[in-house]
Amino acid sequence: METTINETENQFFSNKKKGIDIKGKFVVGITQVAVLLIIAILFIILGIIVYEGREKFSWEFISSFPTDGMTKGGIFPALIGTFILVVVMSIAAVPFGTITAIYLTEYAKENSKIAAAVRFSIRTLAVVPSIIFGLFGLGFFIQFMGTGMDKAFNGGELHWGQPNILWASLTMSLLTLPVIIVSVEEALKTIPRELREASLALGATKWQTIKNVVFPGSVSGIMTGTILAVSRGAGEVAPILFTGAAYYLATLPKSLSDQFMNLGYHIYIMSTQSSDVEKTMPIQFATTLVLLILTLSLNLVAVIIRSRIRRRAK
Amino acid sequence: MNSQFPINQNFTKESLKKQFRLSEFLAEKIISSVAFLSITIIVLIFVFVFKESLPIFNFGKSDAAKTEITTDSKPESYGSTPTEELKPETYGAEPAAKGELKPETYGSEPVTQEDLKPETYGDVKAEPTVESTSNETPEAVSENKEGADKTWSTFFTTEWVPVSEHPRFGLIALLVGTLKVTIIAMLIAGPLAILAALYTSCFASKRTKEIIKPIIEMLAAFPSVVIGFFALMVLATFFQDIFGYDSRLNAFIGGVAMALAAIPIIYTISEDALSAVPKTYTEASLALGASKWQTAFFVTLPAATPGIFAALLLGIGRVFGETMIALMATGNAALLSANPFESVRTFAATIGAEMAETVFGETHYSVLFFIGSLLFIFSFALNAVAEFYVKGKLIKKFQGK
Numbered sequence: 001m002e003t004t005i006n007e008t009e010n011q012f013f014s015n016k017k018k019g020i021d022i023k024g025k026f027v028v029g030i031t032q033v034a035v036l037l038i039i040a041i042l043f044i045i046l047g048i049i050v051y052e053g054r055e056k057f058s059w060e061f062i063s064s065f066p067t068d069g070m071t072k073g074g075i076f077p078a079l080i081g082t083f084i085l086v087v088v089m090s091i092a093a094v095p096f097g098t099i100t101a102i103y104l105t106e107y108a109k110e111n112s113k114i115a116a117a118v119r120f121s122i123r124t125l126a127v128v129p130s131i132i133f134g135l136f137g138l139g140f141f142i143q144f145m146g147t148g149m150d151k152a153f154n155g156g157e158l159h160w161g162q163p164n165i166l167w168a169s170l171t172m173s174l175l176t177l178p179v180i181i182v183s184v185e186e187a188l189k190t191i192p193r194e195l196r197e198a199s200l201a202l203g204a205t206k207w208q209t210i211k212n213v214v215f216p217g218s219v220s221g222i223m224t225g226t227i228l229a230v231s232r233g234a235g236e237v238a239p240i241l242f243t244g245a246a247y248y249l250a251t252l253p254k255s256l257s258d259q260f261m262n263l264g265y266h267i268y269i270m271s272t273q274s275s276d277v278e279k280t281m282p283i284q285f286a287t288t289l290v291l292l293i294l295t296l297s298l299n300l301v302a303v304i305i306r307s308r309i310r311r312r313a314k
Numbered sequence: 315m316n317s318q319f320p321i322n323q324n325f326t327k328e329s330l331k332k333q334f335r336l337s338e339f340l341a342e343k344i345i346s347s348v349a350f351l352s353i354t355i356i357v358l359i360f361v362f363v364f365k366e367s368l369p370i371f372n373f374g375k376s377d378a379a380k381t382e383i384t385t386d387s388k389p390e391s392y393g394s395t396p397t398e399e400l401k402p403e404t405y406g407a408e409p410a411a412k413g414e415l416k417p418e419t420y421g422s423e424p425v426t427q428e429d430l431k432p433e434t435y436g437d438v439k440a441e442p443t444v445e446s447t448s449n450e451t452p453e454a455v456s457e458n459k460e461g462a463d464k465t466w467s468t469f470f471t472t473e474w475v476p477v478s479e480h481p482r483f484g485l486i487a488l489l490v491g492t493l494k495v496t497i498i499a500m501l502i503a504g505p506l507a508i509l510a511a512l513y514t515s516c517f518a519s520k521r522t523k524e525i526i527k528p529i530i531e532m533l534a535a536f537p538s539v540v541i542g543f544f545a546l547m548v549l550a551t552f553f554q555d556i557f558g559y560d561s562r563l564n565a566f567i568g569g570v571a572m573a574l575a576a577i578p579i580i581y582t583i584s585e586d587a588l589s590a591v592p593k594t595y596t597e598a599s600l601a602l603g604a605s606k607w608q609t610a611f612f613v614t615l616p617a618a619t620p621g622i623f624a625a626l627l628l629g630i631g632r633v634f635g636e637t638m639i640a641l642m643a644t645g646n647a648a649l650l651s652a653n654p655f656e657s658v659r660t661f662a663a664t665i666g667a668e669m670a671e672t673v674f675g676e677t678h679y680s681v682l683f684f685i686g687s688l689l690f691i692f693s694f695a696l697n698a699v700a701e702f703y704v705k706g707k708l709i710k711k712f713q714g715k
Contacts, residue, residue, distance in 0.1 A: 023607075024605055024606070024607045024608075027607045027611065028513070028517050028606075028607050030509060031509045031510065031512050031513035031516075031517060032513055032517075033509075034505070034506050034507075034509035034510040034513065035509075035510045035513050035514065035518075035526055035530075037506060038506060038507075038510055038530055038533070038577060038581075039526070039529055039530065041574065042529065042530075042532065042533050045536070045540075045541075045544050045574075048544070048548055049540070049544065096348055096351055099344075099345050099348040099349065100348060100349045100351065100352060102345060103345050103346055103348070103349035104349065107342070107345065107346060107349075108349075114350075117353055118349050118350065118352055118353060120698075120701060121352040121353045121355070121356040122352050123697060123701065124356055124693075124694055124697050124698075125352060125355065125356065127628060127631050127632070127693055127696070127697045128359065128635070128690060128693050128694070129631075129632075129634070129635020129636065129637065129662055129689055129690075129693055130538075130635070130637060131635060131637040131662045131665050131666055131686070131689070132359065132363060132635065132686055132689055132690045132693075133359075134637075134665075134666075134669075135363050135366070135665065135669075135682075135683060135686040136358070136359045136362055136363055138366075138669070139362040139363055139365065139366045139683065140358060140359075140362040143366070143674075144362065174355055177352065177355075178352075181352075205335070205338060206338075206342075207335075207338035207341055207342060208338075231535060234537075235535075235536075235537025235538070235539065235540070236537065236538075236539075237537070237538070237539045237637075237638050238538075238637035238638055238662075238666060241637075241666055241669070241670065242669050242670050264537055264539040264540075264638075265539075267539050267540070267543050268539055268542075268543075268638065268641070268642065271543055271546055271547065271642065272546070272641070272642055281547070284543065284547070285547075288540055288543050288544075291537060291539075291540060292536070292537075292540055295535050295536070295537055295540075296532065296535055296536075298535075299532065299535040303528055
């Protein structure tokens with residue numbers, strides 16, 4: 001890529017001033033260095049984590065429980081905890097995200113203030129620091145909803161008013177809502193206007209058009225959104241710090257009101273609060289490798305589906 | 315897709331008339347009400363995060379309420395919420411049962427602590443209220459007032475000692491720490507990301523662009539805990555070997571790691587802004603004899619300034635509120651110094667590290683929520699500026715108004 005640019009620059013300047021050529025080369029070179037540096041950093045991170053983690057990384061590591069005070073053994077419960085978290089999160093976030101996207105593309109009028117407000121709050125949701133969601137989860141879900149539910153159903157006995165999977169998943173679903181909305185909206189926009197008009201012209205009502213024409217076209221967008229949301233939810237730790245993640249559990253969670261272990265939280269705990277950080281280093285790197293493989297491969301799938309949607313639009 | 319159309323065989327006059335369909339009406343109403351959920355969530359976040367931090371403000375109010383209390387009406391004067399009355403006192407038996415239920419949970423520390431005092435803040439203050447009802451002692455009130463003054467006055471000091479006999483909540487050191495990390499991160503991420511965006515949108519061939527963009531955006535898929543872990547394990551040692559400073563984890567390491575988190579955001583938004591500059595601008599510049607790089611730096615870049623400004627704002631927002639990287643890589647010591655190689659403690663990290671250890675309803679807990687509402691207001695404001703101010707400018711610029 002370097003040569004092509006320099007060639008054109010050379011051709012352009014060879015019969016003009018020579019001095020600018022060097023300056024131009026230098027300036028373009030700097031921008032190139034910036035790109036290469038970023039890409040290099042990315043691959044260095046990947047490389048080091050793969051290199052350090054490969055030793056411990058095995059099927060046994062993934063499928064076994066941690067033993068000996070988490071200095072040996074695997075990460076099975078953390079993996080399962082993360083899995084349950086993202087499943088419950090998706091169940092909560094996907095319908096709401098899809099419906100909001102359908103509203104924004106199909107119902108909201110061009111210059112409507114309400115739609116603008118909805119869009120603004122979605123973007124705000126996307127930039128609010130994740131720790132704030134954690135605080136919100138604690139203040140709203142656990143203290144307000146949880147204790148409220150306990151009062152209503154359990155006669156004040158503490159059951160829901162404490163950190164658990166359900167509250168953690170719901171907290172996480174708020175965080176990933178914008179991801180889903182943006183993906184679905186993007187997919188809906190690629191559905192040609194003619195298709196909708198044809199449906200309406202054939203006598204279908206607006207709702208029928210949405211149900212039978214628009215919605216089927218948004219399925220790929222929903223998929224992309226869900227995958228991206230899962231990838232995001234699997235990696236975030238701050239929102240679940242005090243809404244449900246547990247340091248160590250001897251058993252897998254049995255119900256939604258149990259606490260759970262989580263891959264990201266596991267990495268955090270192991271690397272900062274473990275009794276022997278040096279000794280468990282291979283485990284930490286291997287756990288990070290598992291998390292990274294999970295999030296990056298999910299992202300890759302989403303990128304592929306998304307590029308297919310874009311190609312369809314062309 | 316056509317096969318999915320419902321086939322309506324018998325078109326009568328009635329069926330062709332636009333009729334009222336209850337289910338469709340309901341479905342559409344549901345859709346539009348669900349769409350408002352995101353607005354509701356924003357409002358709820360503000361209300362609930364702020365609500366939990368209210369006690370530190372209520373303490374201040376008790377000053378004015380003092381006179382009322384000594385005369386008659388007590389419960390209202392504290393501004394304590396109805397939760398106080400609603401709360402049954404059945405919690406007393408809880409802690410023991412809870413302890414048996416979850417003995418395996420190593421992390422249940424915060425839970426059991428919370429269980430001991432599961433009442434909302436209303437209850438904590440409810441006790442002195444009840445006392446003053448029976449004894450009519452103004453001492454209880456003045457005690458509270460003293461606590462309030464202490465909490466408030468310590469906000470502007472530099473010492474963050476939340477757990478002690480005389481807790482001090484000096485936010486200055488935390489603020490300086492947060493700013494230090496943010497500045498370092500932005501000094502690294504800003505130029506790198508913008509230059510990379512410039513290369514991608516102005517110099518790179520179409521094929522190169524299609525390779526570079528997804529790779530850099532892949533950096534956004536790295537969970538912050540992974541970046542934090544990398545900084546903690548690899549970067550910290552690496553940079554300590556180079557610079558040879560004392561504290562292994564410091565503001566500089568945190569800043570570098572957060573730059574990694576901010577780069578994809580700044581890159582993506584600036585790249586969009588640069589690509590959105592009308593083609594006529596660059597074509598006019600090239601036609602006037604300017605070279606490619608001159609066009610990029612003197613035409614495209616200035617035209618996209620508002621968008622790049624927005625990108626930087628959102629980058630700042632990300633770094634400012636980043637929790638996991640700050641927790642893992644900055645050393646978490648609330649020191650007040652200008653040295654970038656000293657440990658710092660950021661706002662977000664403080665919440666993340668200490669929330670689990672606080673007792674529900676005490677001042678420390680409320681102060682952490684107060685910091686949370688500060689963070690929320692800050693990121694909300696940043697987003698609002700990026701959204702309205704910058705967009706208005708962009709539209710003005712490109713439409714030549």
